[in-house]
Amino acid sequence: MTKISWKPGTMLSPVPPVMVTCGTMEKPNVLTVAWTGIVNTEPPMTYISVRPSRYSHDIIKNSGEFVINVSTLELAKACDYCGVTSGRKTDKIKDMKLELEACQKVKAPMLSKAPISLECAVKSVQSFGTHDMFLAEIVNVNIDDKYLEKDGRFALEKAGLLAYAHGRYYTLGRDLGAFGFSVDKTKENKTKPRKSKFAEVLRAEEILAEKVSAIKKGLGHRKKKEPEKARFQKKRGNDFREKLRADR
Secondary structure, rough: OOOOOOOOOOOOOOEEEEEEEOOOOEEEEEEEEEEEEEEEEEOOEEEEEOOOHHHHHHHHHHEEEEEEEOEHHHHHHHHHHHHHHHHHHHHHHOOOOOOOOOOOOOOOOOOOOOOEHHHHHEEEEEEOEEEEEEEEEEEEEEEOHHHHHOOOOOOOOHEEEEEOOOOOOEEEEOOOHHHHHHHHOOOOOEEEEEEOOHHHHHHHHHHHHHHHHHHHHHHHHHOOOEEEEEEEEHHHHHHHHHHHHHHO
């Protein structure tokens, strides 16, 4: 394997495609942002980078606040739509039938269906060229209690979190272990990967794709001899795939 040197670019992937709400409950707006992350623990600090030409840019700059809503599989279509359309031309919240709730610390609303909504207060704005970075303090956190387990653990992996890599959206599924699993020497192995229905469905789809590919290769040599069998296997594979999608 040989690595090839490319010109500098934004090749850090994956990143979280979050839906940022701003404005007020009376006049809200939402945009999708992939340039975001955590910059400090105490106090909890985050940032979003927004092009000055975006409709939400001035709303956030003038109000000094925004809300980061974590995106999920359920919100995938709305997440993409809010990233390619402008609030100047259409009401994205109405178009995608997004439900809003009032926040406690900021006037900007949050998305009801987001598993996590971070209320943010802008501390500074810095221009870097194509984007302005809004550095902000997380002043309040809102979570969906349906992901709280009996032991108090927040099972966020069950939400079907989205990731964005090189122009495409993906869902996170496979659990490789908890923080520190590489040095965990305990007998009970507290970092043992947790299984989730969502991860099992994703793995089932991978297995199905591998089987379908193998079937197609095999049928390529027998296509003239067994056309009926080929059509049956293709239909069975499609039916199984549709069932998996329905379960998800």
